Amino acid sequence: MRGVVATALLAFITYIIFTGSLTPYDLVTGVIVGVAIGLLVGRFLVENDAKALNPVRWAWGLVYFLWYFLVAEVKAHADVMRRIITGDIEPGIVKVPLKVKSEYARTLVANSITNTPGTVVVDVDEDYLYVNWINVTTDEPEEAKKEICEEFEKYAERIFE
């Protein structure tokens, strides 16, 4: 029964957003669909029920979402816009050590890095991310980490680990 509640809740919310109505018919259908999906795939999606339903983690997720869009994206975009216009680039692939271990946290860090302008993750293995960086300032993995993804990892740890 692992993961049923969290998955069903998410499926139900998605269903209600898509139908856009709160009539009893839609609510009942949503509950049936949500529970069915939770029973089918919940055990694959969730490893730990207490973690998945912990509101503190969800709140950190929301904080992260807002911080990411209002601060991280804007800062990086301003930098890359300048580079596009001036053509002042120094590309290269650097190694970045990754501390978080859970699949979700690693996905979040990798996706955040790729979504921030100036960095694209090329590959990932057990301990390192390989990141194509548009303006390489250092080839030391630890230094590079400080500039690329330290903040992302902190949030990923709070949300998923």
Added chain:
Amino acid sequence: MSWVNYLIYAFLAVNITFNLLGSIALHRFPDVYTRLHGATKCTTFGTIFAVFAVAAHALYQLHVTGDAKYLQMTLHSFVALIALLLTNPVGAHAIAKAAHLSGYKPAKAVIDAYEEKLGGGKE
């Protein structure tokens, strides 16, 4: 109409500016990896503002007419935004890795740690 229209125009202008910069980046940058930066990131950021424009229009109409379908319109456009944010980087990872494995090395690269790994590692 009112100030909401100007707000929508402003959002759309930002959207178009970023998409234009993305296209310029495609022409200016030297290889597939740096072009990915322009092609994926600038369009994502542009699309965020397109969604804001839709949301501004829909919320204003909701305020004027009180019709719940406009609230639904806002929610749907944000769902589209979240889907884009989740899928766009995955596509970028896939393209970058495929390009490297099929032999396109980064042009003018100052360092290529991934090449070192492939050369000295499992392959």
